[in-house]
Amino acid sequence: MSKAEALSVAKGNLYDLFHVEAGIENGKITGRAGGTLGDILNPFVQQFFERLNSLKVIARVNGANVYNIYNPPHPTPAGMRFLARKVRMMVYKMAFPVTANLAITHKCQCQCVHCSADPFKDPTRRELSVEEIKKVVDGSLELGASLIIYVGGEPMLREELYELIRYVDKSKAVPMIFTNGLLLTRENVKRLKEAGLYSLNISIDHNEALMHDEFRKVVGCYEKAFEGARLAREAGILTGISTYATHENLKEGHLERLLQIAVKEGFHEVTIFDCIPSGKYLKDASKILAPQERKQVIALARKYYETTPIGVNAMALINSPLGVGCYGANSQFYMTAYGDINPCDFNPVNFGNVREMPIQAIWKKMVSHPDFNKRFPSCRMQSKAYRKKYIDPLPANPKLPIPIESIPQDAPVNFEEALSVY
Known part of the structure; x- marks a missing residue:
């Protein structure tokens, strides 16, 4: 053995x-x-x-x-x-992260109206250096992380990405990227593989090329994404599609057609995120799926998981009381390209900056907070109880991220009320 x-x-x-x-x-x-x-x-x-x-x-x-x-x-x-x-x-008797979700740049070729990272972009701030990012990687591994995800913006716009992938100790964790796929040329894919990239997720917004390109504001983005994914699979890199469920793509069947395309193309996996009010839509709770729509997503994911070779992750199930609940401040954290640490990339609440505190100290601060010190039964950003305290009081178009110290802590979030969306 x-x-x-x-x-x-x-x-x-x-x-x-x-x-x-x-x-x-x-x-x-x-x-x-x-x-x-x-x-x-x-x-x-x-x-x-x-x-x-x-x-x-x-x-x-x-x-x-x-x-x-x-x-x-x-x-x-x-x-x-x-x-x-x-x-x-x-x-x-405390949580430790599985995943370190690290933005290494906020630059991007696309202009997605639904981007959760765009509001964090601040031209007046300096992005972390490679050495500063490596220090966060070291701290994440010390905390126990087994997955290091490099995100953006578009992480492939940062030339040092290959160095950062190589830096991850493969005996401790695997490196992954989320990408729009525009830079997945044969040469770049070869470099990613040689650096030790384990897997990548390509963001696909729609099953139709014209609609995807319109969402991204880049002509040809759809075709380049799929071609890049093919090259990645040829090189031995695991590939997934990252997409999301909306009222519209469920009703009109576009989400299922995208799953069919993923199977035909040979992707290893599809992750279906819920449409989460974040980014420019931070204050728009109308985007949140209804309970019946969540059930539809779960049924769709189960159908393709059980009848096709691919894996399908439905966040509607995983982030629910029937799954593991909210990932944020439980099994993962998110870092902006400037070093701000939030529970996840959709959640704008900030617990510190790695230029001022080591990631280990920020993590301990986060998981010691009364609203983050135990498993939250649902996605916080879709929870009426959480939004009532942390999101609803914010002004329109607030400057992000929001320091936890700036939010009144009169009473903790009601966990029973947190189940109200299910």
Whole structure:
């Protein structure tokens, strides 16, 4: 049986206390916990393996199973860090991030009206240097992250992207990018692969080229995105489509037709985000899906997950009480290109800047806050209770991000009320 060691469950080398030996037999993950705490933690490890083995394998990388393009393959040292994070949470009684979502530039060729990152753009501010970003990567890995996502703007507009991908310790985490696909030329894809890029998500707004290009304000964006994705797959990079569900594309069938295209093209995965009031639409709660529409998204995702080779992630399910709830300040954080740390890229509430505090300290500050110190049962940005306290009082077109210190903290968000959208 091949060996994949889980990274230490706390700061320092605790391999003798707890580690995992795992391998693949007949396509399934097998193994057990070892070390002084092995017998105690082995039932937890077996439960983790059972969960993995219940999922569909959408690809294989170097003989290891890929269950979705956001997680490292299993069993690998990077993959086992997800398990180690769970143990750390039990030991420290606090959340640790799986994902560091890092904007490395706010420059972009597109002008998407729905862009959640555009309002963070401030020409008067200086974007983080490569060394400053590397320091955040180091801190994220120390916190236990197993996925480093480089986003924008358009991350491929920053020449140092390849250096930053190479910098990620692949024994600890996998690097991913979100891209519009315009710069996915054969030469650039080769450089991405050589740097060690694990996966990429291409943002697609519509199943029709003309509509996608109109949303992006770039003629030919659709065709270049799909051509770039083909080149990436040829190079051995896992590819996904990032899209979103709206009242219109559900009713008119465009979302399902995009799923059909993804299957035909050979994408590994599609992620369907809910249409979240953010960016220029921050104050427009009318964009939020109705409960019946969420059920429609979940049914659509399940249909294509069960009947096609691709993976399908429906945030309508994942971010619901039936899933894991809100990712923000639980399993991920977002950093603007200027170093501001928010719970996620849709949430404009800011807990500090990495130029002033290390990411480890900002994370601890965030997950210690009364409204962020436990699992939130739904997406905060779609929750009436959360929006009532954090979004509704904001003026039209506010300067983003919003420092947490500027928001009155008279009473915590009502968790029962947070379920009101479901």
